[in-house]
Amino acid sequence: MMTRLGRAPWPLLVVALALLVPAVGSRFYTFLANDVLIWALFATSLNLLVGYTGLVSFGHAAYFGIGAYTTGILMKKLAVPFVLAFPAAGIFAGLAALVFGFFCVRLTRIYFAMLTLAFAQIVWAICFKWNEVTGGEQGMPEIPYPALDWMDRLPWVGDLRTSDHFYLLTVLLVALCLWALRRIVGSPFGRILTTIRENPERAEFIGVNVRRYELIAFVVAGAFAGLAGGLFGIFNRGVFPDFAYWTKSSEVLIMTLLGGMGTFYGPPLGALALILLNQQIVSYTEYWPFVLGTILVVLLFVFPGGLAGAAGIVSRRLARALRA
Amino acid sequence: MHRRIVLVALLAAVLLVPLGASAQKPIKVGMPMPLSGPAALFGEPASKGAQMFIDELNARGGVLGRKLELIVRDSKADANEAVRQARELILKDNVDFLVGTLTSAEGPAVSVVAKENKIVFIAPIPKTDQLTAPDKLHPYVFRVASTTTIEGRSAAEIVAKWPVTKVATISFDYAYGQDVTKAFVDHLKKIKPSVEIVDQQWPKLGEQDYNPFINAQMAKKPEAVMSSIWGGFFVTFSKQARALGYFDAIKYNFIGLGEAGSPETTKSMRDDYPVGIWGNSYDAFYWGESAAHRDYTTRLSKYLRDEYPSSWAVQGYIGMQVLTEAIKKANSTDSDKVAKALLGLTVETPVGPLTIREKDHQANRGQLYGKTVMDPKYPFAIMKPVTYVDPTKFMD
Numbered sequence: 093m094m095t096r097l098g099r100a101p102w103p104l105l106v107v108a109l110a111l112l113v114p115a116v117g118s119r120f121y122t123f124l125a126n127d128v129l130i131w132a133l134f135a136t137s138l139n140l141l142v143g144y145t146g147l148v149s150f151g152h153a154a155y156f157g158i159g160a161y162t163t164g165i166l167m168k169k170l171a172v173p174f175v176l177a178f179p180a181a182g183i184f185a186g187l188a189a190l191v192f193g194f195f196c197v198r199l200t201r202i203y204f205a206m207l208t209l210a211f212a213q214i215v216w217a218i219c220f221k222w223n224e225v226t227g228g229e230q231g232m233p234e235i236p237y238p239a240l241d242w243m244d245r246l247p248w249v250g251d252l253r254t255s256d257h258f259y260l261l262t263v264l265l266v267a268l269c270l271w272a273l274r275r276i277v278g279s280p281f282g283r284i285l286t287t288i289r290e291n292p293e294r295a296e297f298i299g300v301n302v303r304r305y306e307l308i309a310f311v312v313a314g315a316f317a318g319l320a321g322g323l324f325g326i327f328n329r330g331v332f333p334d335f336a337y338w339t340k341s342s343e344v345l346i347m348t349l350l351g352g353m354g355t356f357y358g359p360p361l362g363a364l365a366l367i368l369l370n371q372q373i374v375s376y377t378e379y380w381p382f383v384l385g386t387i388l389v390v391l392l393f394v395f396p397g398g399l400a401g402a403a404g405i406v407s408r409r410l411a412r413a414l415r416a
Numbered sequence: 417m418h419r420r421i422v423l424v425a426l427l428a429a430v431l432l433v434p435l436g437a438s439a440q441k442p443i444k445v446g447m448p449m450p451l452s453g454p455a456a457l458f459g460e461p462a463s464k465g466a467q468m469f470i471d472e473l474n475a476r477g478g479v480l481g482r483k484l485e486l487i488v489r490d491s492k493a494d495a496n497e498a499v500r501q502a503r504e505l506i507l508k509d510n511v512d513f514l515v516g517t518l519t520s521a522e523g524p525a526v527s528v529v530a531k532e533n534k535i536v537f538i539a540p541i542p543k544t545d546q547l548t549a550p551d552k553l554h555p556y557v558f559r560v561a562s563t564t565t566i567e568g569r570s571a572a573e574i575v576a577k578w579p580v581t582k583v584a585t586i587s588f589d590y591a592y593g594q595d596v597t598k599a600f601v602d603h604l605k606k607i608k609p610s611v612e613i614v615d616q617q618w619p620k621l622g623e624q625d626y627n628p629f630i631n632a633q634m635a636k637k638p639e640a641v642m643s644s645i646w647g648g649f650f651v652t653f654s655k656q657a658r659a660l661g662y663f664d665a666i667k668y669n670f671i672g673l674g675e676a677g678s679p680e681t682t683k684s685m686r687d688d689y690p691v692g693i694w695g696n697s698y699d700a701f702y703w704g705e706s707a708a709h710r711d712y713t714t715r716l717s718k719y720l721r722d723e724y725p726s727s728w729a730v731q732g733y734i735g736m737q738v739l740t741e742a743i744k745k746a747n748s749t750d751s752d753k754v755a756k757a758l759l760g761l762t763v764e765t766p767v768g769p770l771t772i773r774e775k776d777h778q779a780n781r782g783q784l785y786g787k788t789v790m791d792p793k794y795p796f797a798i799m800k801p802v803t804y805v806d807p808t809k810f811m812d
Contacts, residue, residue: 120507220620221589229590229621230521231495233528329503329532330525332496 103267110263114256115248124371126259128364129266130324135347135359136273137316142345143353144277145309146289147197150205150341151212152317154192155185157219157336159318160325161226164235167326174238178265178322185318186311188215193310197303212341219333231332235325262323269319274356276312285309350391352398361399442478442485443749445470445739446505447516447732448498448526454622454648455493457680458728459518461720462541463488465729466515468719469736479740480747486736487511491522498522502529512749513538515735520544520564520592521621527557536742536751536758540735541728543567544591545599548776555755558772560734560779562807564592567696567783568599569810571642571671574694574785575600576608578669584615584638586629586645586653593618596644596673614638622649626656634665641666646674650681654690668692677788678727682797691790691797696783699727699767702798703784712766724794734765738772738779767804773811782807 113125141147159181166177192211219226240257325331351362373380395402450459470484491498505511514537517523523542530537531554539559587593615636617629645653670693677695716725746757762771770779786799
């Protein structure tokens with residue numbers, strides 16, 4: 093029973109379900125689903141560092157912000173098409189991660205975390221101050237939607253709104269990125285990252301260049317965060333300096349922890365949970381930070397492995413019950 | 417099995433309840449407004465003013481036989497947050513109109529959301545010229561606030577009469593600060609060419625430590641200063657400036673734009689207020705210009721249970737009043753029709769008649785100006801004499 097369930101093509105089913113949201117849900121559900129998807133990619137990119145390599149970054153929003161500004165500036169000010177502006181977000185964020193990472197991986201633990209935070213604050217300050225390019229405090233509103241005219245000619249999809257078209261594009265792009273990330277963590281390279289997480293000294297001892305692997309992981313994580321940022325700027329209908337602010341970094345870190353770091357589908361689950369919780373609580377009470385904080389504390393205490401860990405326990409119990 | 421059904425039902429209820437529509441449908445107005453942080457000093461009373469108008473209107477039976485409902489959301493004085501709240505108000509709460517935003521970063525950002533969703537948006541407070549500039553203007557954005565051009569030029573007319581030539585400025589480094597300072601400097605140089613701008617300071621919006629800026633400015637020895645540090649920020653700024661002898665050094669030749677002369681600012685500072693400077697305000701309970709204004713002030717005082725009611729409530733009030741008149745004129749809540757009705761609409765507000773220009777969707781909203789003095793009648797400074805500067809001649 094369980095094995096058959098386990099072998100079902102879950103990722104494909106989830107993608108198919110996600111594609112159906114605009115058809116069955118309201119505009120608001122599509123909006124929420126779009127938000128969740130982009131944050132899921134952002135959180136998964138952070139998980140490559142936190143969960144798989146054991147590097148806790150407090151400044152991951154920097155690359156998200158850089159990606160958002162790259163796509164935003166290219167599409168709005170230079171009228172570059174999305175097919176180029178989107179990968180550019182990953183490339184620029186990856187380059188920034190290469191430069192910052194070069195310094196960060198030389199430090200360990202809390203010092204590493206503090207340095208990532210420092211670099212992120214520098215990125216934020218540049219976005220905030222450089223009025224001519226980034227729009228400063230006012231941000232950069234009205235990022236155009238990608239040209240998706242070809243979707244108009246498709247059956248079923250043609251009648252939907254532009255924002256729904258963009259959502260469908262997001263589903264495909266995020267699925268593609270998650271698939272790539274999945275391949276990366278499953279590869280020999282990914283196994284070495286896990287080795288480094290478990291015991292960096294021993295990894296060094298068996299001939300792994302720990303710093304270089306950490307740097308590569310940092311760059312890959314930064315690049316995927318940049319891609320998430322590129323999508324988010326368009327989704328959000330504007331890019332603002334607080335995309336790179338430390339609160340965004342902590343938000344994505346909470347999603348990763350809540351979902352369960354070290355499990356691949358934990359962070360997307362965390363993104364889903366945090367955004368839905370946030371949504372529901374905000375509409376009931378103005379003291380939402382208090383309620384949300386309490387829920388998070390309880391969840392983290394009861395399920396130390398995050399939601400993904402809890403799901404694992406439940407499914408194992410179920411399997412045992414079914415067998416009995 | 418039963419438990420699972422109950423669980424699913426519960427989950428569905430939780431997800432669907434906020435989306436459920438009520439039977440008797442009021443006209444919903446969404447208001448993204450700062451309700452926390454230093455901007456709340458102005459944002460909170462503005463939302464109260466809007467609520468008072470709605471309560472009074474609903475007591476009279478509403479408009480087109482329907483009641484108005486105001487949904488206020490905290491925009492945290494942050495453009496990104498304001499956009500998010502505005503989109504949620506439209507998508508989730510299905511509001512018919514947007515009235516709100518406070519800072520000049522929030523206003524233009526929310527305007528874009530209004531344009532995309534084809535929903536009328538009335539900005540009651542943001543002043544940046546960029547909001548209704550030709551390249552940003554669209555059929556759904558309207559403003560009942562003043563503008564940076566009006567405010568900067570009004571201030572320049574006042575400063576031009578002072579016996580000073582060396583003038584300095586201090587403003588926040590974002591849309592409002594930049595635009596109002598430019599309007600002030602350009603107009604001042606035009607009407608008084610002998611003026612020399614000796615220094616310009618640009619702290620970031622939300623700055624907490626003004627000492628470096630104040631010291632740098634004093635070193636340039638200006639004879640007069642124009643500031644546009646607004647809201648709770650002016651409180652912080654002027655306390656630090658006073659401690660450094662800044663106001664004495666410029667002999668109180670200081671004009672505080674951004675409503676530094678508003679009663680809530682002088683009231684919150686009491687004896688710490690640099691009495692003798694010039695300030696401006698959207699309204700003042702002690703103005704007493706017309707019977708309509710006195711009546712409004714009495715009602716507001718009762719509504720807020722405050723002897724000296726806020727000057728900011730009037731902007732929320734006027735925003736709702738203009739919207740309501742437009743709905744009446746259009747005889748519809750369709751945004752396209754209401755937007756058309758707003759063009760050229762004249763409304764009798766507590767501060768006098770305001771007309772929305774067809775050209776740029778801008779109301780002829782001026783402000784009160786005056787030199788602050790201590791009045792034995794009140795435990796805080798007031799502007800005296802207080803004058804309403806008519807903006808018509810300053811509008812291009």
